[in-house]
Amino acid sequence: MLEVFIFATLNGLVTGLLLFMLASGLTLIFSMMGVLNFAHASFYMLGAYFAFSISQYIGFWAGLIFAPLIVGVLGALVERYGLRRVHKSGHVAELVFTFGLAFLIEEIIQFVWGRDTKNYQYPDLLDFPLFTLFGQEFSAYRGFMIAISIGIFICLYRVLTKSRIGIIIQAAITHPNTVANLGHNVPLVFMGVFGVGTALAGLAGVIAGPVLTTFPGMAAVLGSIVFVIVVIGGLGSLAGAFIASLLIGLLQSYAIASDVGMADFLNLIGVSFERSHPLNDLWTLTLPQVAPILPYLLLVLVLVFRPTGLLGKREE
């Protein structure tokens, strides 16, 4: 049982930290512009595909550096020439714009790279088991994923709280007009944040592509869960996003690892049903079966009991 618990924790960490890389960009963008970027997961997918192509010609490590940069530049361009124009028409227009963008990116990816799964592999350098516990290997690449994600979190946190740029960004979130009056170029700050946010999503794609497979549906699989994290963590809160990411990563992992089901619960309270009972499907539900919907359940609970999210400050 112990081995299951340890590995479930490690798996939860890997998933949670990966989700955080996506959620951090999304929550930053939201807190600045007040707009939920529906195309965020699409930038994640773009990152994976760019890195796949680069790795074909130069190698994985080049992809790790250049793919997020390309995605970041693309993101900045989208903000400068797309979102900024649409912004005049209000938030609804911005939402619809990013929504459309998500479809557009998915179609373009299928057009350029095709619809089949891409053979995107991690480098030989990391192709060894980091350690073996109870007969199961924990690959070095997963360790690398954890290291990168934690590194990103620390960098982001320090930049936002300690550096001059961070202070300007934080000020621009709450008092954009004052910051502009002080001589700072607020639109440029917005563009930069959007670019960095999408680059982070791209980076997540680069490191997730080899383990979670690179295929045109990868954005859809992750997209909705990222919104859940941002809402649970509190819109605009980086620390909240971090906690929520880990929470959801671990929650899902533990739920899958567990073996309890409705039947055990019913036995506990002394009720049992025949197999022919019309609601048999309900009585035989197990926790692993419902694991992927648990985050949404958590979302509902948070919205009911703490609408601002775990660490959210917004009072509207």
Add this chain to the structure above:
Amino acid sequence: MKIRIFSSKINILLLTGLITLGSTSQAQEPVRIAFMDPLSGTFASIGNSGLKLLQFAADYLYNSKGGILGGRMIEIVPLDNKQSPTETQLQFRRAISDDLRIIFQGNSSAVANTLSTTISRHNRRNPDQEVLQINYSAVDPILTGDNCSFWHFRFDAHVIMKLNVLTDYIAENENIKSMYIIGQDYSFGHVVSETSIELLNEKRPDIEIVGNEFHPIGQVKDFTPYVTKIVSSGADAVITGNFGADMVSLARAIIDAGLDIPIYTFYAAYDGITATLGEDGKNRIRLVHNETSNPIPTEERKDFIRAFKEKNPNYDVTQPRITNALQMVVNAMEITQSTNPYDIAIALEDMRFVTMSGEEIWMRGSDHQAFQDLHVSVHTDEGVEFDADNSGYGLYSEYKVSAEDTIDETSCNMRRPRR
């Protein structure tokens, strides 16, 4: 003079007659066949490779040789149902309004079931506008069992037939003492699980079922948590009915965890899966399917595959049963000289047809289930003349069960239209 005028008039008449005759044969309406499968979304790759194959088979076998039924071309019309039953209903309406009367469909038994029910109802209400369902891949037994329909024909072996072959093969392996079953949480996944348990209990009562897991279809990001459970269960082998992205991710997670046990599957090849598994999957992944990938028994089939690869270098002949289905449907049209779904259905019943590989397919009349030789193949790079995904790796047939040994009883009680 008079005679000459008369004859020239006749000439003109004859000429115009010839022209009109010629133009009618020129402008003969194509035989239009709908291909309704996911062409976008998570499972788009499977749908698209199927569409490529059907289009190629129509062109290569018929259109390039002057068409069918005395010069009519076959036109394949793609309809994207996104593998969703709701979207399937909409696309079916579209097919009706476009007068498409033959629908090829294969992906997802849930969709096939919806389509079959919809078609039966539609055909009952519109006896002059009937539609035929050519199911080349949806393998839930119920489609030719309790829910069988006169208008539905299945060209793939259903799950129980396939699992019978697979469990025979597993039963021969004395090293396997425990089995883990994992699958997508919908009708097909459940049938795989229930049938595997039943058949293994019967054939090898000593094999312990150490896990029986379902996960939501197309929703799992990372299969590692599931693999952790497989490892801790101590299973000697895994059976899964997963396909598409769910199959690759599962196999990758198993390989990444360093778990060296055989994985028995239905769909773990092609569309990027073979390339992604590569060396790691060698001698580890096995599939049950019809029509061998290697060795190919006849030159005719080899030529077909080579011609397909020449036209579509980045695709493979992933589902030869699509070609078989098309050939049998065309055969039925030629026999009856008709494209009417009822006539085709009657001709298909109990048809015996020899495929390009020299294997015979029998379409049972009582439930519209096709029977042909079934094979278990291994993922390898040895003896592979036709690889998958241009990766050097492919499938090599290790075990064969002949068609007559796959015949089972059916619970089908078919409602036949009155004529």
